[in-house]
Amino acid sequence: MSVNVAATRSIDVVIVDDEKFVRGALRTYLSQAPDVAVVAEGANGAEAVSLAHEHQPDVMLIDIQMPVMDGIAAIRRIVAELPDIRILVVTGHISDVYLKAALIAGASGYVVKDAEPERIVAAVRQVNAGDCPIDPAVTHLLVADVRNSLPGKSQRPDMELSDREEEVLRLLCEGLSNTEIASALFLSESTVKYHLVRLGRKFQARDRLQLVITALRTGVIV
Template sequence: MNANEAATETISVIIVDDEKFVRGALRTYLSQAWDISVVAEGENGADAVRLAHEVHPDVILIDIQMPVMDGIAAIRQIVVELPEIRILVVTGHISDIYLKAALIAGASGYVVKDAEPERIVTAVREVHAGDCPIDPAVTHVLVDDIRKTLPESRKPAAIELSDREADVLKLLCDGQSNSEIASALYLSESTVKYHLVRLGRKFSARDRLQLVIIALRTGVVK
């Protein structure tokens, strides 16, 4: 650990999943990160609510379908009672119904259980930093659902974009991650993040998910 790492605040995390094996796997993934500490585990939504009040973690990793209280109900309650806690859904369900329900309830991000361990670790960091990480596989589901509800002919909003910004935005709406966008456009990830920040300001989007939704609904990306 270098001096910068030592000076960085550790991200406290609670893992909530009704499968012991999954909890163990997630704990293993996160324990390898120098800046993340798993402080508690639960097996249902009621545990999530109780532990949130007892431990006050920075981030809660939570599944959706669980006994006693499901993840959606738990997210809804935690967001109201402890809005400072960020919630990352880690689930095997990637349907648009579950995705939209989780985001409406107040989830800060959504990744699938079979994502690469590094992706889950990165998602925890992004959620803690105020970003809204959405797994590319899930983004495709959401984007397809949005496109189905849009009229065939849309007049693009009058938002001026550079060619590079347009390329980045198109790939983002295709469900590409920052690293995939960087690779496709031969850019560094820091440059991709710079363009996303500028795009967020131009579209008045609070996060990358809202940016995708606005870009599609305004016809800037089809």
């Protein structure tokens, strides 16, 4: 049975990087995917904010260190003004500091520029679907860093979590993937995803990493 690709809505993408060569490479990678359409490109953070408002894409690929306005500031502006846009950081900086700053600003994923083309395309699809393309081991380091850096936790929000939701959330905060959570709790992956969706709604979190940060920041998970 053939699939009518034209009938499938494409993932509209904007690429923002101050290096023209990098923008060209990313555009080439993404243009080979039948479900992805690059609708615009920019060279700095200010252009990223402008293009976000002009095109309102599904996903934006944004570098961190750029002129005029850096990527972190641009991400913060875009997420605040257009929260439905998902941000994938594509950068050459493999740093816990940059990673944490990008995710707290509102990015939904973090990959390096020299990743395989298939990996970058897959990351765009994952971010668009609400997932976070970051290695679980890196997530674990991030969680530890966020825990240690918080000046203090606010009062625990007045919400009820089931025992199962607390178990899933705790394992998520330990850096486990959906597959690992399912194995640890003897659940199916679909059931884990169901609980994560419910938790995301309760915490008003855009994605799993924002859910982790919010759970730690509010003291629900200590």
